[in-house]
Amino acid sequence: xxxEKIPYKIYLSEDELPKQWYNVRAxxxxxxxxxLNPATKKPVTAEELGAVFCDELVKQELDxxxxxxxxPEEIQSFYKMxxxxxxxxxxxxxxxxxxxxxxxxxxxxxxxxGSHKLNSAIAQAYYAKKQGLKGVTTETGAGQWGTALSMxxxxxxxxxxxxxxxxxxxxxxxxxxxxxxxxASVTPSPSMTTEVGRKILAEYPDTxxxxxxxxxxxxxxxxxxxxYRYVLGSVLSQxxxxxxxxxxxxxxAMDKYGIKPDIIIGCAGGGSNLGGLISPFMGxxxxxxxxxxxxxxxxxxxPSLTRGIYAYDFCDTGKVCPLQKMYxxxxxxxxxxxxxxxxxxxxxxxxxxxLYDQKLMEAICVEQTAVFEAAQKFARIEGIxxxxxxSHAIKAAIDEALKCKETGEEKTILFGLTGTGxxxxxxxxxYNDGTMSDYVPTDEELRKSFDTLPKI
Amino acid sequence: xxxEKIPYKIYLSEDELPKQWYNVRAxxxxxxxxxLNPATKKPVTAEELGAVFCDELVKQELDxxxxxxxxPEEIQSFYKMxxxxxxxxxxxxxxxxxxxxxxxxxxxxxxxxGSHKLNSAIAQAYYAKKQGLKGVTTETGAGQWGTALSMxxxxxxxxxxxxxxxxxxxxxxxxxxxxxxxxASVTPSPSMTTEVGRKILAEYPDTxxxxxxxxxxxxxxxxxxxxYRYVLGSVLSQxxxxxxxxxxxxxxAMDKYGIKPDIIIGCAGGGSNLGGLISPFMGxxxxxxxxxxxxxxxxxxxPSLTRGIYAYDFCDTGKVCPLQKMYxxxxxxxxxxxxxxxxxxxxxxxxxxxLYDQKLMEAICVEQTAVFEAAQKFARIEGIxxxxxxSHAIKAAIDEALKCKETGEEKTILFGLTGTGxxxxxxxxxYNDGTMSDYVPTDEELRKSFDTLPKI
Numbered sequence: 071x072x073x074e075k076i077p078y079k080i081y082l083s084e085d086e087l088p089k090q091w092y093n094v095r096a097x098x099x100x101x102x103x104x105x106l107n108p109a110t111k112k113p114v115t116a117e118e119l120g121a122v123f124c125d126e127l128v129k130q131e132l133d134x135x136x137x138x139x140x141x142p143e144e145i146q147s148f149y150k151m152x153x154x155x156x157x158x159x160x161x162x163x164x165x166x167x168x169x170x171x172x173x174x175x176x177x178x179x180x181x182x183x184g185s186h187k188l189n190s191a192i193a194q195a196y197y198a199k200k201q202g203l204k205g206v207t208t209e210t211g212a213g214q215w216g217t218a219l220s221m222x223x224x225x226x227x228x229x230x231x232x233x234x235x236x237x238x239x240x241x242x243x244x245x246x247x248x249x250x251x252x253x254a255s256v257t258p259s260p261s262m263t264t265e266v267g268r269k270i271l272a273e274y275p276d277t278x279x280x281x282x283x284x285x286x287x288x289x290x291x292x293x294x295x296x297x298y299r300y301v302l303g304s305v306l307s308q309x310x311x312x313x314x315x316x317x318x319x320x321x322x323a324m325d326k327y328g329i330k331p332d333i334i335i336g337c338a339g340g341g342s343n344l345g346g347l348i349s350p351f352m353g354x355x356x357x358x359x360x361x362x363x364x365x366x367x368x369x370x371x372x373p374s375l376t377r378g379i380y381a382y383d384f385c386d387t388g389k390v391c392p393l394q395k396m397y398x399x400x401x402x403x404x405x406x407x408x409x410x411x412x413x414x415x416x417x418x419x420x421x422x423x424x425l426y427d428q429k430l431m432e433a434i435c436v437e438q439t440a441v442f443e444a445a446q447k448f449a450r451i452e453g454i455x456x457x458x459x460x461s462h463a464i465k466a467a468i469d470e471a472l473k474c475k476e477t478g479e480e481k482t483i484l485f486g487l488t489g490t491g492x493x494x495x496x497x498x499x500x501y502n503d504g505t506m507s508d509y510v511p512t513d514e515e516l517r518k519s520f521d522t523l524p525k526i
Numbered sequence: 527x528x529x530e531k532i533p534y535k536i537y538l539s540e541d542e543l544p545k546q547w548y549n550v551r552a553x554x555x556x557x558x559x560x561x562l563n564p565a566t567k568k569p570v571t572a573e574e575l576g577a578v579f580c581d582e583l584v585k586q587e588l589d590x591x592x593x594x595x596x597x598p599e600e601i602q603s604f605y606k607m608x609x610x611x612x613x614x615x616x617x618x619x620x621x622x623x624x625x626x627x628x629x630x631x632x633x634x635x636x637x638x639x640g641s642h643k644l645n646s647a648i649a650q651a652y653y654a655k656k657q658g659l660k661g662v663t664t665e666t667g668a669g670q671w672g673t674a675l676s677m678x679x680x681x682x683x684x685x686x687x688x689x690x691x692x693x694x695x696x697x698x699x700x701x702x703x704x705x706x707x708x709x710a711s712v713t714p715s716p717s718m719t720t721e722v723g724r725k726i727l728a729e730y731p732d733t734x735x736x737x738x739x740x741x742x743x744x745x746x747x748x749x750x751x752x753x754y755r756y757v758l759g760s761v762l763s764q765x766x767x768x769x770x771x772x773x774x775x776x777x778x779a780m781d782k783y784g785i786k787p788d789i790i791i792g793c794a795g796g797g798s799n800l801g802g803l804i805s806p807f808m809g810x811x812x813x814x815x816x817x818x819x820x821x822x823x824x825x826x827x828x829p830s831l832t833r834g835i836y837a838y839d840f841c842d843t844g845k846v847c848p849l850q851k852m853y854x855x856x857x858x859x860x861x862x863x864x865x866x867x868x869x870x871x872x873x874x875x876x877x878x879x880x881l882y883d884q885k886l887m888e889a890i891c892v893e894q895t896a897v898f899e900a901a902q903k904f905a906r907i908e909g910i911x912x913x914x915x916x917s918h919a920i921k922a923a924i925d926e927a928l929k930c931k932e933t934g935e936e937k938t939i940l941f942g943l944t945g946t947g948x949x950x951x952x953x954x955x956x957y958n959d960g961t962m963s964d965y966v967p968t969d970e971e972l973r974k975s976f977d978t979l980p981k982i
Contacts, residue, residue, distance in 0.1 A: 078606040081537045150534040151618065151909050162607065180636050182911040182946070224906045244700070244951035248911060250958045251902055446707055450680045453607050455638040455704060490638070492948040495700035502706045 286388025313346025742844025769802025
């Protein structure tokens with residue numbers, strides 16, 4: 071353990087970077103429920119999943135026993151181009167809040183995709199290339215995942231077709247240009263290019279789109295094209311697995327300086343960042359080696375953990391994907407267009423849903439003007455313009471730090487700063503202009519979307 | 527000297543960060559020519575400069591003898607929030623080019639302002655605050671400097687008024703929003719808010735604006751407001767001084783691993799990045815301790831070093847600033863609106879102009895479609911989406927690396943990667959769409975703008 075003063079930013083050396091991902095399911099006594107085939111309602115087989123996903127990723131998706139999975143050399147090399155991500159001590163924020171709490175954040179925004187999404191994108195592109203595929207298809211909401219995947223595909227010379235949620239496509243033309251610069255094709259979803267897209271448009275011609283729609287289109291595009299597979303940026307267990315580089319680096323850095331977090335906070339949409347950050351800490355908790363308070367923060371406009379139902383549901387609007395048991399609002403849920411940024415998926419990672427159901431973590435939801443207030447404060451004090459998604463975690467971390475100010479407790483708070491907000495200036499402009507509004511679905515609206523749950 | 531393999535990224539520890547800036551003028555036998563009062567044509571006094579600039583910055587501007595100037599503790603602390611900037615070994619680019627050259631770049635884009643500009647912004651804001659001022663005024667072209675200054679002013683709770691070159695204001699609404707998020711006010715220039723702006727608009731109602739115009743407006747706004755001073759993001763010797771943190775960090779990192787660059791390349795607009803990067807190396811060259819080939823890269827559309835005249839000129843269109851001897855195109859020069867990004871100032875830093883005149887460095891100019899071709903290639907290979915400005919250096923570095931491929935020479939090439947292109951997606955879109963064009967001023971156009979030079 072180092073005895074020197076904690077620096078503003080802890081950068082691990084390349085030797086200290088993780089060489090294996092950590093599979094938290096191996097330490098869970100009660101595992102997440104299996105994915106089901108939507109036709110037979112029986113657990114999906116590797117063969118069935120192989121029609122949609124790359125073979126190696128199917129193996130990772132179904133692996134509940136191996137705690138550590140080697141990171142291939144080629145992926146480790148790519149990680150070195152933008153990792154380690156710094157673990158930052160928020161000295162300035164602590165001072166500005168006047169809190170005795172010690173605040174740390176793991177900053178994943180120092181790469182062109184602007185977020186942590188690249189950690190899984192490069193892994194998925196690598197396995198696709200290794201399998202000899204021509205290309206991959208995917209969906210993107212806020213655009214971080216699509217950008218990350220287009221970068222990863224460009225690196226491995228794979229074709230990349232992105233279905234981008236329509237309102238995001240229109241609000242974020244520059245996101246689209248970044249993807250094009252990396253050679254990807256970008257289609258607003260729902261589109262007329264797929265059967266499922268045409269069906270959705272016929273039923274809801276004015277729809278803003280949703281991640282659920284875009285997933286359906288991307289899956290159809292993959293399964294109807296020779297040499298293509300579908301890849302997904304969150305929700306799946308394989309994605310959480312790749313994202314554990316976040317938590318593993320964080321834990322190594324904290325151990326090195328003898329820091330133990332009391333509270334760990336992450337924003338949660340599909341759960342990839344939160345799952346990646348907390349996994350190594352959750353592993354200790356599951357093995358009874360340590361205890362941590364873990365908090366998922368979700369938008370009040372899309373509150374799958376805090377107001378959803380734990381049940382089997384469709385992962386996509388077109389109902390072509392396997393059924394997953396998860397906290398969900400129903401696949402028919404369409405987040406309000408006034409909701410800025412990502413975190414708009416109707417369900418939550420099966421792993422995180424199960425951990426939440428076992429009361430191993432908490433969840434809260436926050437409204438977006440409060441989130442942007444925290445974002446602006448953070449930008450001015452810590453100098454980083456955060457993504458709206460990340461700012462949910464900032465808001466919760468500030469609130470916890472202010473509680474410490476009241477009680478005088480010197481808690482150590484760790485949160486995940488998943489990315490930057492450079493492509494979210496429309497939303498910042500609305501906040502700056504005072505025209506941003508909040509949206510919270512009514513109980514009646516949720517009841518209606520729960521009606522879209524399958525009967526199992 | 528470390529014997530380990532050179533990592534992808536060299537991060538210095540906080541202890542290794544520079545505690546002093548390096549003033550290259552102290553090692554120049556022939557100094558840059560003094561600034562002149564535009565009315566009397568005599569060297570300006572500290573008192574005269576003090577009406578426009580902060581007192582401590584005036585001292586730095588006029589200091590030609592002290593080689594090292596202490597970096598105040600408060601500035602060192604702020605630097606720690608986003609520095610050290612990594613020195614990156616471009617392994618992937620080397621491999622893709624198939625060159626025996628070793629390529630390194632110093633990446634200054636890992637902060638919200640998106641560029642190296644923050645290094646001087648925080649220093650200038652600090653001295654303004656220390657002097658008890660209410661606020662500062664400035665101009666910005668591409669927007670990097672304005673963003674950096676708004677961040678710095680927000681940190682020190684200073685008012686910040688930015689005059690933004692009109693075409694950039696219109697092309698980059700999101701840049702404006704970042705500045706507003708940091709609490710700055712942003713006015714498109716030329717504007718009706720100043721006398722000089724009104725005069726320029728009367729003469730050229732359809733002007734796209736220029737840095738020279740915006741400087742005049744910002745100076746007028748500062749000198750006509752109680753408790754305000756004007757600050758500038760490039761050209762001045764004080765700015766080059768602050769930017770030497772780039773070169774000092776680079777040199778420390780290279781020395782640590784026993785790396786000696788053969789060629790050092792930087793883009794050059796007003797010269798702040800280039801001057802900051804090369805200063806410590808140029809110091810060795812001036813003292814006869816080492817030799818380096820140093821190359822300034824400028825846009826063919828604004829070629830002050832490669833096609834300008836070394837003469838006294840106005841620093842601004844309104845002719846209110848001191849006269850500076852520099853390589854210049856004439857203060858009447860208006861860069862074409864089709865020129866994307868920064869590097870559009872009509873003149874060049876007096877320090878760099880003098881070094882260039884003494885043949886201690888070379889200069890080349892490149893056209894913008896070739897620059898964007900290099901930018902896209904770099905983005906795809908190295909994973910960082912570069913700013914158009916920085917991409918001038920990338921283009922030159924790639925060309926030098928390809929020469930090494932032909933000759934088989936294993937040269938070590940260092941270049942400055944000044945920032946990211948997240949706010950330049952309009953320009954990338956034009957490149958992606960194939961609608962980007964090049965512009966090179968004719969000899970006749972340059973002759974006309976040379977006519978705007980003062981008779982001294």
